[in-house]
Amino acid sequence: MSGHSKYEPKTGFERWLDVRLPIVRMAYDTAIDFPTPKNLNYWWTFGGILAVCLVIQIVTGVVLAMHYVANAGLAFNSVEHIMRDVNHGWMIRYIHANGASMFFLAVYVHIARGLYYGSYKAPREILWLLGCVIYLLMMATAFMGYVLPWGQMSYYGAVVITNLFSAFDNVIPGVGTAITTWLWGGFAVDNATLNRFFSLHYLLPFMIAGVVGLHIWALHVPGNNNPVGVDVKSKEDTVPFHPYYTVKDGFAILVFLLLFSWFVFFAPEALGHADNQVMANPLATPSHIVPEWYFLPFYAILRAVPDKLFGVLGMFGAIAMLFALPWLDTSKVRSMRYRPTARWFFFLFIAATLGLGWCGGKLPDDVVIPIGRDAVTGDPTGFTVVMLSRVLAVYYFAYFIAVLPLLGLFEKTLPVPDTISTPVLPKGGAAMLSGATASPEKKG
Amino acid sequence: MAETVNAHETHGDDPSRRDFIHIAAMATGAVGVAAVAWPFIDQMNPSADTLALASIEQDIGKVAPGQQLVVKWRGKPVFVRHRTPAEIAASVKDDHADMRDPATDASRTKPGKQEWLIVIGVCTHLGCVPNFGTGDYGGWFCPCHGSVYDTAGRIRKGPAPRNLELPSYEFTGPTKVKIG
Numbered sequence: 001m002s003g004h005s006k007y008e009p010k011t012g013f014e015r016w017l018d019v020r021l022p023i024v025r026m027a028y029d030t031a032i033d034f035p036t037p038k039n040l041n042y043w044w045t046f047g048g049i050l051a052v053c054l055v056i057q058i059v060t061g062v063v064l065a066m067h068y069v070a071n072a073g074l075a076f077n078s079v080e081h082i083m084r085d086v087n088h089g090w091m092i093r094y095i096h097a098n099g100a101s102m103f104f105l106a107v108y109v110h111i112a113r114g115l116y117y118g119s120y121k122a123p124r125e126i127l128w129l130l131g132c133v134i135y136l137l138m139m140a141t142a143f144m145g146y147v148l149p150w151g152q153m154s155y156y157g158a159v160v161i162t163n164l165f166s167a168f169d170n171v172i173p174g175v176g177t178a179i180t181t182w183l184w185g186g187f188a189v190d191n192a193t194l195n196r197f198f199s200l201h202y203l204l205p206f207m208i209a210g211v212v213g214l215h216i217w218a219l220h221v222p223g224n225n226n227p228v229g230v231d232v233k234s235k236e237d238t239v240p241f242h243p244y245y246t247v248k249d250g251f252a253i254l255v256f257l258l259l260f261s262w263f264v265f266f267a268p269e270a271l272g273h274a275d276n277q278v279m280a281n282p283l284a285t286p287s288h289i290v291p292e293w294y295f296l297p298f299y300a301i302l303r304a305v306p307d308k309l310f311g312v313l314g315m316f317g318a319i320a321m322l323f324a325l326p327w328l329d330t331s332k333v334r335s336m337r338y339r340p341t342a343r344w345f346f347f348l349f350i351a352a353t354l355g356l357g358w359c360g361g362k363l364p365d366d367v368v369i370p371i372g373r374d375a376v377t378g379d380p381t382g383f384t385v386v387m388l389s390r391v392l393a394v395y396y397f398a399y400f401i402a403v404l405p406l407l408g409l410f411e412k413t414l415p416v417p418d419t420i421s422t423p424v425l426p427k428g429g430a431a432m433l434s435g436a437t438a439s440p441e442k443k444g
Numbered sequence: 445m446a447e448t449v450n451a452h453e454t455h456g457d458d459p460s461r462r463d464f465i466h467i468a469a470m471a472t473g474a475v476g477v478a479a480v481a482w483p484f485i486d487q488m489n490p491s492a493d494t495l496a497l498a499s500i501e502q503d504i505g506k507v508a509p510g511q512q513l514v515v516k517w518r519g520k521p522v523f524v525r526h527r528t529p530a531e532i533a534a535s536v537k538d539d540h541a542d543m544r545d546p547a548t549d550a551s552r553t554k555p556g557k558q559e560w561l562i563v564i565g566v567c568t569h570l571g572c573v574p575n576f577g578t579g580d581y582g583g584w585f586c587p588c589h590g591s592v593y594d595t596a597g598r599i600r601k602g603p604a605p606r607n608l609e610l611p612s613y614e615f616t617g618p619t620k621v622k623i624g
């Protein structure tokens with residue numbers, strides 16, 4: 001892609017194919033010979049981990065669809081059938097269900113890495129935007145997938161999320177209701193809703209795969225960012241993707257799969273909710289409904305705003321911030337290694353987001369810091385979860401619309417090295433490099 | 445010579461004429477795309493059999509004062525609440541209290557049938573089903589984000605923007621209602 005292809009077809013068949021469909025050349029240039037900055041750390045392995053997650057979800061999902069029935073009367077029992085009767089069904093479903101959580105875990109690390117090392121800055125804005133699109137598609141897919149087992153949490157998750165659109169009734173009366181009716185295919189979440197969610201849940205992963213293709217394409221034009229954040233200046237700054245990063249990514253993938261397996265085999269329900277073991281009942285809501293953990297920060301923002309419409313806007317706005325980020329951060333320095341002040345704001349941002357996630361899982365009126373006691377009931381009163389969510393949500397938005405735009409103008413950054421190699425070399429000598437990065441794959 | 449003249453009179457090169465053809469072709473194409481897209485969008489709307497389940501008849505004679513019956517109508521719960529005189533009095537007393545969605549108690553029931561409050565049991569916030577008899581006003585309390593409704597189904601506290609919705613219904617007998 002970038003630079004000249006070094007692929008040389010070795011067999012007659014490869015030569016024949018290469019002038020008709022250079023697919024082997026493309027694979028070679030993308031995954032073997034691709035010049036990659038030599039200083040990528042383990043935070044960079046999550047791209048590969050995410051690719052593995054997507055494949056796992058698609059494979060297990062296609063298999064589950066062979067046994068699942070998308071019908072409001074049968075869905076819940078068909079999932080029980082998968083768990084009890086289908087050969088290895090329990091394992092495949094637990095891989096799929098926990099796989100969604102693992103996918104989000106990896107994507108959050110991947111996004112945080114991009115935030116810290118400034119991977120969204122020029123010339124990688126499109127790469128970043130495509131990543132945001134993938135993230136949105138992932139959220140839609142995960143949400144609809146969670147509805148399919150048709151338990152109580154599935155049902156009321158679908159009710160609450162689709163009802164977010166009814167907030168538009170506050171803008172133009174009737175529009176919100178028209179949208180929700182259209183989404184549901186009825187006057188409430190029901191069989192029609194379940195069917196379309198199943199259809200879309202099956203479709204979207206393939207759309208994700210398509211956008212991942214674009215994401216990788218957009219990655220291979222400017223090449224990887226790196227922990228130092230300076231551009232690749234010469235061949236000495238890079239190593240071929242294979243074997244250096246196939247091995248590094250491979251090792252990280254194995255470690256990640258260990259964690260994945262631990263959940264699947266030792267704590268398969270740890271991230272689920274007991275209420276979802278009860279079949280959906282449109283006439284009674286469970287006493288405490290919460291979304292899956294990966295949506296909790298946004299849920300907390302929704303609840304932090306007392307107004308319905310603005311709560312919904314705040315929730316979507318939190319994601320919109322990511323899209324606008326490349327144009328909000330004014331700093332010329334990519335990596336926060338050289339931005340001592342920004343780094344602290346970044347760590348605070350991560351803490352605020354985790355804090356919002358914690359708030360999202362609590363009841364809004366739970367007391368975080370007890371100050372007194374209610375005179376009548378004797379319950380503790382004081383600083384509640386909603387109040388904490390408000391503080392954290394304000395910081396979340398401020399990070400994007402105040403801190404990053406302003407800090408870029410005022411921050412005193414540390415000296416940025418000229419090249420990727422400079423920080424690791426005793427005195428900037430490029431001569432040292434040849435030994436360290438000689439190509440072992442060629443030695444045998 | 446004649447040929448040259450003909451060439452000048454060929455309107456195919458007239459820019460405004462060509463623009464017109466482009467625009468007309470694109471407009472026709474856009475109408476065609478919209479005409480094909482609409483069925484694919486509209487298929488998501490409620491189907492004929494869903495719409496046909498529009499009304500139900502219910503005997504409510506067995507609901508004792510102070511209790512409620514939950515019936516399913518168009519996939520949603522409908523609360524049929526037999527209110528006690530005390531509940532009605534408390535609600536009427538609050539008719540002019542400060543409320544987000546002001547409504548009188550009388551406007552929430554049928555004339556002469558104040559004891560029967562019939563509302564759609566869907567929280568106007570984000571659609572959960574409020575719990576009967578809980579909350580500060582003895583009406584309903586929504587467990588999802590804490591909206592509080594009074595015994596006339598009016599929103600009194602919490603994030604919900606509107607009162608519990610009233611379905612269209614009529615009494616077909618002393619203790620018989622037709623909802624929808």
Ligand code: FES
Nearest residue numbers: 567569570586589
């Ligand atoms: S759905 Fe009832 S308070 Fe939110």
